[in-house]
Amino acid sequence: MKDILHFIPHTRFVVDSFVKSPDSVCNISAFFLTHWHYDHYRGLGPTFSYGPIYCSPTTARLLETITCVDPQWLVPKQLNEPFIVDQVKVTFLDANHCPGSVMILFQTGHGNYLHTGDMRFAADWKYSKWKVLNEICLDTVYLDTTYCHKKFSFPSRETTIRHILDKIEQNRHTQPSVHRHTLYVIATYGIGKERILDALVQNGYRMYCGPDKYRIIQCLEYWDSQVMNEYFSTDPSESPIWVVGWNRIAESVPGRLLPNFEVLEEWLHLANNCRATKQRRLDHGTTNCSLPVLQQVVALVPTGWTWRQKNNNNNNNQGEYFHSKANMYVYGIPYSEHSNYEELHRFIAWLKPQQVIPTVMSKGQPKHPFSHLLAETQVKKAFLQKWLSQDPHTRG
């Protein structure tokens, strides 16, 4: 059953599946990777040697530089430029998820299949970046159903990015002394959430991130080296805005956020130690600069998982989740790189495939999502044609 999610019919291709025994890979002629998130590239590493891996140029750079995959297996392909593998026409389309993420269209001659990987639907891309999908009938869509439940009606990324910026900007303008004494920490994955960091860059904020994260960001080529030098630093004393790893500030589970106040306390301490060391250096020099002691932490966790519609003590009308303890404030902001339920609905209503296969199954999620939107008439027509072409004596 699980392989239905990975094997493309009428081909010897697999998508986002690398955890295989050497025996089981001998039937595979090509591997496809939609994006560089661990749950999709798991199994890849320096020892991989089972065949070509087709992916975007960004994903190929990450695989070679960070995951240490032997570059001889990597076949980077550009968006919207069809290529042929085993007589199958393959096209990469922007998945609107993380840098380098693609949806993959396979036109096999026996059927058209779209694997979305992880994606966020964008209505205005229907006639631009995704226009090829208007021109074909799809047999199957392998759909990112991470948030395929009516309860997930979180807002657009633009809205939540504005909200995150407001958290920092409001302090800066209305409570400048509080702002000067605040450590802001923002949780991100290995990649993903770059749009948030970009909004901070656009608003002139310099950020600190650890050396591993810095290397990954460099690899993305999302910002040029001038922006990298100006807005990102690996020295924690350089900025009170820290970009930190996922699940350090808090663990996010559906509808809830479990904050880790001990870690926040540690970071506040560490930030002040680093600033004190830097201050001593500055005092020995000629600069007349003083670094204020940080007195509070504002932690931002951008994830769709914490989205809740109901207003209650832990949840305001922005759909954010809030916890505090002493001088530490943790916000779960409903920012998501995946489609919400309504967007998934609109995506399938537009494509009208004959079949949808969910690639993410979670509790309470429908097994056959959006079945009322499928190309029912096409299915019926195909069935009737097949039935009519049979010998009348053998018709069932």
Ligand SMILES: [Zn+2]
């Ligand atoms: Zn992903």
